Amino acid sequence: YWQEASHEGVRQDLAFAQALVETGFFRFGGDVKPEQNNFCGLGTTGGGVKGAHFKTPEIGVRAHIQHLLAYTTQKHPSTKIVDPRYDLAHAIRLERGLCDTWYKLNGTWAMSPNYSEKIMGVWQRMLGIEAVETKSEKYKNEHDKKDNKVKEEVNTTEDQHKMRELVDELLKKNK
Known part of the structure; x- marks a missing residue:
């Protein structure tokens, strides 16, 4: 997460906190399985829909970071696009408005009205962990x-x- 997010100017710690929320702290347990290397629920809609599958964890993390870019900025990723939903997500966000705060991911990235609060809660707990x-x-x-x-x-x-x-x-x- 530190490498991929750094390449794109994304907050590494918050992207990682989002992955923790999305994967149940990497225990998974929902529609996405660990072998999919899908750390942000790309393409899942519930009801057993598995979503995207990435060959390696690195590519899965890159797709997550690129998906964040699709939601948050007009600029395109500096790396080759591996997020299969990047173009669609980016076009929708350009039309409906970019998410320039984590709070604006509520009801857009995930349907939960408290989605960003979950991410921020995990992030705050991360800050309190002793190394x-x-x-x-x-x-x-x-x-x-x-x-x-x-x-x-x-x-x-x-x-x-x-x-x-x-x-x-x-x-x-x-x-």
Whole structure:
């Protein structure tokens, strides 16, 4: 999501929050199945309609980002269009008005009158999650701490040496 959204100037965190809402936090469970790589419900209308299928997760994410562009801006995607509904969605939004806020997706992207509130709620919860340190980060941080400890020990030894010299000088002057 970070790569694809960055290419198009779309907020990565909000697009990802939308994917979490659309997929039930990637548990799916609705009409779209995980193997479809359809993270935004493209082409689903309920009642068992499966919607679009994308060969890879990357292409599925790209289609999601492109669909957001179709709803929100006059500019075309900078990448080759993979969203099968892009032209139709873009034409409709140009005719009826672009969604220049997430709130305007209510009743347009999804029929729910609280659709954007669901996305914003997930996004706010994302902001409150503490980052988890990976094993490689933990290893690096432990080694950084060890390196800093060695540097501190060296600095402490040097400071102690300088302090002794200063004390010796003061003692000599006062004799």
